[in-house]
Amino acid sequence: MTIEFRAAVFRTANTPMTIETVSIPSTPPPGEVLVRMRASGLCHSDLHVIVGEWEVPTPMILGHEGAGVVEAVGEGVSGVAPGDHVILTWTPPCRRCRYCVSGRPVLCDEVARHSANHLSSDGRTRIRTVDGQEVYSFAGTGTFGEYTMVPESGAIPVRADAPFEQASLVGCSVTTGVGAAINTANVRPDETVLVLGCGGVGLNAIQGARLVGARRIIAADLSDTRLERARHFGATEVVNTSEEDLAERVPQLTDGRGVEVAIEAIGLPATIEAAYASLARGGRAVVAGQVPDGLTITIDPFVMSDSELQLIGSNYGSSRPAIDFPQLIDHYLHGRIDLDALVTRVMGLDEINDGYDELKRGIGIRSVIKY
Numbered sequence: 001m002t003i004e005f006r007a008a009v010f011r012t013a014n015t016p017m018t019i020e021t022v023s024i025p026s027t028p029p030p031g032e033v034l035v036r037m038r039a040s041g042l043c044h045s046d047l048h049v050i051v052g053e054w055e056v057p058t059p060m061i062l063g064h065e066g067a068g069v070v071e072a073v074g075e076g077v078s079g080v081a082p083g084d085h086v087i088l089t090w091t092p093p094c095r096r097c098r099y100c101v102s103g104r105p106v107l108c109d110e111v112a113r114h115s116a117n118h119l120s121s122d123g124r125t126r127i128r129t130v131d132g133q134e135v136y137s138f139a140g141t142g143t144f145g146e147y148t149m150v151p152e153s154g155a156i157p158v159r160a161d162a163p164f165e166q167a168s169l170v171g172c173s174v175t176t177g178v179g180a181a182i183n184t185a186n187v188r189p190d191e192t193v194l195v196l197g198c199g200g201v202g203l204n205a206i207q208g209a210r211l212v213g214a215r216r217i218i219a220a221d222l223s224d225t226r227l228e229r230a231r232h233f234g235a236t237e238v239v240n241t242s243e244e245d246l247a248e249r250v251p252q253l254t255d256g257r258g259v260e261v262a263i264e265a266i267g268l269p270a271t272i273e274a275a276y277a278s279l280a281r282g283g284r285a286v287v288a289g290q291v292p293d294g295l296t297i298t299i300d301p302f303v304m305s306d307s308e309l310q311l312i313g314s315n316y317g318s319s320r321p322a323i324d325f326p327q328l329i330d331h332y333l334h335g336r337i338d339l340d341a342l343v344t345r346v347m348g349l350d351e352i353n354d355g356y357d358e359l360k361r362g363i364g365i366r367s368v369i370k371y
């Protein structure tokens with residue numbers, strides 16, 4: 001038995017996705033979960049595929065930032081049940097490899113083999129076009145359709161009183177940004193934090209730093225509109241880098257010391273170097289932005305050892321989704337982080353191409369598809 005449903009199908013870069021009817025088994029295989037999607041954010045990573053910067057197998061259902069309701073579970077699934085509200089993670093942990101066992105599921109060996117290659121855990125796909133062609137699911141999640149099938153560990157149950165539109169964002173940008181501050185950088189209340197780039201990830205890094213009580217939070221961006229938003233999410237000072245030189249402003253703002261933590265949320269060599277250059281002695285720079293393939297940065301290794309500087313990569317906010325997703329939903333519902341202001345447009349699946357055009361042009365913070 002299969003379920004037919006509507007999905008946005010990607011076939012060729014720089015060509016609009018088409019809304020098509022596709023099918024999925026109504027009974028999940030052992031260990032998997034059929035999820036009826038209720039909301040999905042339009043994240044920047046999918047845009048890399050849409051504009052042809054990242055090559056993927058096609059046809060593919062994009063989307064990896066979603067929330068929904070469990071429709072059915074396969075044999076052996078005990079962690080979730082039909083009716084549960086879930087947020088999907090694009091790093092469904094195997095729970096057995098050395099990374100999973102040591103609490104770093106983002107680095108899971110199985111994720112690197114399967115969902116990172118847009119496949120299910122058996123190396124196959126679950127969705128078919130009307131003429132029987134295999135359809136890949138981006139990052140093993142494929143949230144731009146009304147249904148998806150994920151491993152049990154990829155569907156994280158959360159409390160049912162969180163609205164799906166806001167909850168969906170926890171599946172990627174919120175966890176990536178807040179996690180970069182609270183997990184990767186482990187910001188403490190006596191520290192000053194600089195965040196470079198105030199898009200979806202940067203704004204969440206700012207509210208992550210605020211959540212753990214950072215003493216001061218300096219936001220840097222080229223746009224006054226984005227810097228206004230940064231203030232809303234917790235920045236105590238802002239620097240418009242189209243008008244001011246960050247290398248001058250950071251020492252002025254910190255009595256010549258620099259910052260204890262700098263979080264780069266853009267993904268450019270120059271801003272990673274600027275983050276590193278802004279550190280106080282003993283400081284740590286976190287790279288949360290995704291840099292295009294093949295680029296390199298230059299740092300001075302003498303200063304690095306002499307000043308005990310750290311340069312740290314952050315993937316998915318160094319998160320443990322099973323712990324972090326319910327935690328972030330609690331923080332949101334108790335008013336300690338703001339997910340409402342992140343949602344600047346709610347749209348139907350049919351408007352998805354328009355939504356990505358807006359994202360390309362830098363309009364709004366997050367558009368969310370409501371199913």
Ligand SMILES: [Zn+2]
Nearest residue numbers: 094097100108
């Ligand atoms: Zn693992």
Ligand SMILES: [Zn+2]
Nearest residue numbers: 043045172173
């Ligand atoms: Zn994302």
